[in-house]
Amino acid sequence: MQYITNICIICIIFNKYTNIMETKEDKFKRLANARVNNAIKQLELIGNLSNSSSYDYTDDEVRKIMSTLNQKVKEISFKFQESLKKEKFKL
Numbered sequence: 263m264q265y266i267t268n269i270c271i272i273c274i275i276f277n278k279y280t281n282i283m284e285t286k287e288d289k290f291k292r293l294a295n296a297r298v299n300n301a302i303k304q305l306e307l308i309g310n311l312s313n314s315s316s317y318d319y320t321d322d323e324v325r326k327i328m329s330t331l332n333q334k335v336k337e338i339s340f341k342f343q344e345s346l347k348k349e350k351f352k353l
Contacts, residue, residue: 305331 284292308327311317 308331311319311327
């Protein structure tokens with residue numbers, strides 16, 4: 263994953279100094295790849311908290327964590343759905 267991050271940084275520097283414009287699609291893909299991979303890593307770290315030999319937690323705490331994460335995923339999904347609805351009809 264560090265390799266991908268380094269490539270992204272190199273691409274940004276290259277684009278900046280060579281005046282090559284990055285398309286919206288390319289920018290979306292670059293940022294989505296980095297951000298989703300970062301989110302996955304953070305979720306895995308949250309999952310590590312389930313290790314009961316290292317941590318003590320209550321069912322209520324687990325429900326609160328899961329509820330918060332699920333709510334954020336729903337919010338993101340809604341944003342993408344709303345964005346798609348704004349597009350005008352085209353053949």
